[in-house]
Amino acid sequence: MLYDTVLDHYYLRLRNNCYAVVVGNNHERYAVLSYVKYCPGSAETPWRDSFSRLERVVAKYDPVEVRRRALKQVFVPFYDSAVPYVGELEIERVYNPVLRARELLTRVRDRLEVVAASMTHALLQVAGLDSLGVTGSVLPSIHNPETSDVDMVVYSWRDSVSVIEFVSENKSLFQPFSDARLRLWAETNAEATSLTKSEVLKYYRNYRRGVFHGTEYSIIYNSGVPGSLLNLPSFKTMGIVAVQVDIEGGLDALNYPTTGRVTRWRQVEGAAPPMDIREVMSFEATYIPLFYEGGRAVARGLLQCSDTAGYCRVLVGGQEYRGSVIWVG
Numbered sequence: 001m002l003y004d005t006v007l008d009h010y011y012l013r014l015r016n017n018c019y020a021v022v023v024g025n026n027h028e029r030y031a032v033l034s035y036v037k038y039c040p041g042s043a044e045t046p047w048r049d050s051f052s053r054l055e056r057v058v059a060k061y062d063p064v065e066v067r068r069r070a071l072k073q074v075f076v077p078f079y080d081s082a083v084p085y086v087g088e089l090e091i092e093r094v095y096n097p098v099l100r101a102r103e104l105l106t107r108v109r110d111r112l113e114v115v116a117a118s119m120t121h122a123l124l125q126v127a128g129l130d131s132l133g134v135t136g137s138v139l140p141s142i143h144n145p146e147t148s149d150v151d152m153v154v155y156s157w158r159d160s161v162s163v164i165e166f167v168s169e170n171k172s173l174f175q176p177f178s179d180a181r182l183r184l185w186a187e188t189n190a191e192a193t194s195l196t197k198s199e200v201l202k203y204y205r206n207y208r209r210g211v212f213h214g215t216e217y218s219i220i221y222n223s224g225v226p227g228s229l230l231n232l233p234s235f236k237t238m239g240i241v242a243v244q245v246d247i248e249g250g251l252d253a254l255n256y257p258t259t260g261r262v263t264r265w266r267q268v269e270g271a272a273p274p275m276d277i278r279e280v281m282s283f284e285a286t287y288i289p290l291f292y293e294g295g296r297a298v299a300r301g302l303l304q305c306s307d308t309a310g311y312c313r314v315l316v317g318g319q320e321y322r323g324s325v326i327w328v329g
Contacts, residue, residue, distance in 0.1 A: 046144035077234035097133025127159035155224030221254035239271030249294025260291030284317035
């Protein structure tokens with residue numbers, strides 16, 4: 001079944017010739033969680049396929065904007081929220097990032113594909129061919145060779161750790177942003193997270209974003225394991241909370257939504273948790289380095305608790321309340 005195989009950052013071409021991006025690894029037959037990113041249009045834009053020009057429906061992944069643009073939503077008890085989806089019958093074609101990376105190793109058609117193939121080849125020094133994928137606009141071949149970026153995905157926790165270490169240690173090849181580009185990145189993410197630019201800069205890592213052979217890249221990480229929405233516990237939102245948390249770091253940070261495991265917490269304000277707070281979950285990927293590496297932070301978000309799971313969490317970056325995570329040590 002389709003919902004047993006699609007993973008985070010697969011692309012879908014729909015029967016109306018729009019393109020949707022799969023969100024997360026957990027889906028069901030009736031609902032592949034995803035958001036529509038590109039649709040046919042008449043305006044001159046950087047993206048096009050063999051059928052038409054394409055316009056970006058969602059300029060950036062923002063929960064509020066995604067929800068506003070969504071044609072269909074389904075209530076998911078695990079999030080205690082309605083999320084965008086597409087039905088299996090609406091899907092014309094599935095684009096697998098791993099298969100696209102393999103294709104690029106044997107055949108490239110433009111300068112950007114050459115860079116994507118070169119980056120894939122470099123990462124093969126530490127990761128398997130079954131783990132490395134090319135996503136973003138290059139995946140369905142709707143990219144602009146002059147303006148698009150290279151977006152990679154690693155589908156394996158073991159290989160993800162290897163890639164993170166390899167990229168971090170080879171900054172001459174995987175170059176960090178220049179000062180000017182880093183300032184722009186900080187300004188954009190400060191606006192998205194409500195943090196200050198100095199607070200946002202603590203989260204920058206070249207294993208997430210940088211420059212390879214003169215082209216900007218991003219790398220996301222994933223367990224590579226599909227799951228069922230029906231097997232996830234239900235959570236109930238109790239209110240808004242702010243807590244100081246110690247994050248232990250770990251692999252849970254690499255899946256989407258990113259999750260930081262809490263070893264110690266102290267309530268600062270807001271709703272009183274009826275159970276132990278064990279994690280901070282975020283739809284904002286900026287926080288991945290903290291959740292992966294570990295540290296102390298102040299998390300402000302929705303307090304959600306589950307009788308089934310037996311614990312509470314703080315949900316950040318949701319459509320009902322944005323919240324924030326400030327890395328303090």
